[in-house]
Amino acid sequence: MSISELTTYSTIIIETFHEEGGTGTGFFFDFNDADLGNTDKLIIVTNWHVIENSSTEQLIFTKIDNTGKPIDTEHLTIVLDNFESLWIPHPNHEVDLAILPIKSILHQIPENFYFGAFDRSHIPTKEGLENLCAIEEVTMIGYPHGIWDESNNKPLIRKGITATNPRLDYCGEKEFLIDIACFLGSSGSPVLIYNVGQYLDGADNHYFVSYRIVLLGILYSARYYTSEGKIKVVKIPAKKKQISMTDIPLNLGTVIRAERILDFEKYI
Incomplete structure (x- = not known):
């Protein structure tokens, strides 16, 4: 897969459920430099204001086949309650960032999924x-x-x-x-x-x-x-x-x- 195409798998749509509705953007970042692809240190990054005061939201992942390739037209839609509480705000609350460690919601994702992640490099x-x-x-x-x-x-x-x-x-x-x-x-x-x-x-x-x-x-x-x-x-x-x-x-x-x-x- 070309690097340009892989980059299009680096983001995930964040959808909120309330009277007005809304969407935000998150992206994958991997702290596991030695074993990229392992989800132990994989996170989703977004702005804190995207998820602030949200009780229920959904994330949409792309399914992966048994050869490791993405199935673009088949998705895993995960609805999460108490959504804000799942995220970790930046230690400096004036910095509008938050992360969601994938390992904290992995039990709610029924299948493996495909992603492209940025890392320290x-x-x-x-x-x-x-x-x-x-x-x-x-x-x-x-x-x-x-x-x-x-x-x-x-x-x-x-x-x-x-x-x-x-x-x-x-x-x-x-x-x-x-x-x-x-x-x-x-x-x-x-x-x-x-x-x-x-x-x-x-x-x-x-x-x-x-x-x-x-x-x-x-x-x-x-x-x-x-x-x-x-x-x-x-x-x-x-x-x-x-x-x-x-x-x-x-x-x-x-x-x-x-x-x-x-x-x-x-x-x-």
Whole structure:
């Protein structure tokens, strides 16, 4: 399987059940560097605000056949009660992240499932971050407005650029901005650098590679232009009707740096 196709198995749709309904994006991350594919240290990452105050939600996994290949059109739909209590919030409650260890719900998943997971090697080191260009093309994977390929359990792929220098902490926070369409349902989407064939680094050195994937971070908020002529920053909601119809998206998203995921390792 190509790396681009494998990446489309890295996310999972999170659906809520309540009067308004809603969707969010989660993605798989594996802390088990020595045995990738083992679910002991496999987690789902999303924003805390996606699952906050949710009592019942569902996750939709892709089935796997006896040869290890995904069965795209056959799904495992898992309904989970007391949903918020299953998630672990980031130790710094000002960081809008949460994780769900797969081992905690494995007894509720009746069959094995197929997934593609990011791991530590995809998160840029300090040196790797310093070698990034001031302007990078980015790819975002998720479920904007709850739109997805329901038959094949596949997310949508969107493309944009960094709106602030990805090497720098935007306004002193471990965040940066991207110029990309951001809608409800996109919260929790992984934001990547995805290069095929070649790329330039921050010093304009030219590299030829088969591919390069860098997990830069996780989308969590966007900016809107209101009818009163003001700009407001909102966490991209999972629930519908939480953004006024008169608010105009500026297509500027705020991304939490991927290194924040590593803060969860001691809880796994």
